[in-house]
Amino acid sequence: MFKISFSLAAGLILLSGCAHHRAEPRTLKIAVNEIYCTETACACVHDVASRSYDPFLNQLAETGIQLEFTYFIEPYQLEEALLSGQYDGVLSKPWLALRLQESAGADFERVADLLDPGNNGWLSGIVIVPADSAIQSLEELTGKRVVIGEAESYEKHQAALRLFETRKIKPTGIETRASCGENIGELLDGHADAAVISDYALSADCAVDFANPEDFRTLEHTEKIPLTSLMINRNKVSGRQVQQLKKSLLTLSGNPADEALLSKGFIAPVPWNPPELKETP
Structure with missing residues (x-):
C-alpha cells in the first residue's frame, strides 16, 4: 500500500448562485487500484503499466482540489479499505466499488472515467x-468445460453468464477462478475447453509472464462496460465539491x-446501469 498526498493552503473555491463561496479546506482520500498505474500493477508489466498520477495531482491541487491517493495492489485490499469507511472515494473498475455500496454504507457517484493508453474507456471480457x-464458435461451448472470473470481476463473471444465457449456451460445467492468470492456466493445463478473461489480460496483466496472445483465439467479447472510474x-x-472536482x-x-x-486523461462518465444493482449512479 502506497500513499501520496497533494495539498494547498487555499480552500476549495466553489460557486454558490452568483457569489463565490469558500468551502472549508479539505483533502479527499481516494483508494486506488488501477490497471495501468505503476503503483498498483505487477512489476512484470511496468513497460505498459507505467502511469503516474503525481503531475496530474499537482495540477489539480492548483485548482483548489486536494486529493490524497492510497494505492492497493490487490482488489481484495481495496475491498477491505472501502469497507473500513476511511475513504471519500475510489479510483478503480466501477464494479469493485459499486458492489460494496450497501456493505460499506456508501453512495458512490461516478464522477469521471479514465482512459487507457489507447484512449479507450471501455472494458469487456x-x-x-x-x-x-477444434472449437470455432461460441455455440460449440454447449457441453464443454468453461472457466470464468469470480463475482467481483464483472466483465468476466456477470457479463459472461449473461452472454451464455442470451446465446442459449449451456456448458457442462462453469467454474470460477480469482484471476485471469488462473483462468488461462486452467486452459493451458487442459482443465477447461474455454476461458473468459479481461480483454487487457494478455498485454497488461501478470499472464504475460507465461502466455502469448498468439497461442489463443477469441471466440467472442462480452458486453462493454466502463474500464476505470473515479467514484x-x-x-x-x-x-458542490463533487461538481467542482468533475x-x-x-x-x-x-x-x-x-x-x-x-492518455488524454479523464472524460465524463459513460452511462452504465448493471441490472445486478437496483440503482447505479
Missing part, C-alpha cells in the same frame, strides 16, 4: 480457446495526451 482448439462517496462529500478533472484532461497519465 473475452472468451478464448487455445489456438489449436466519490456522496454520503461524505457535498454535491469540472477540474475534465478541464485538465484532453488533447494533447498527458505523458504521465499515458
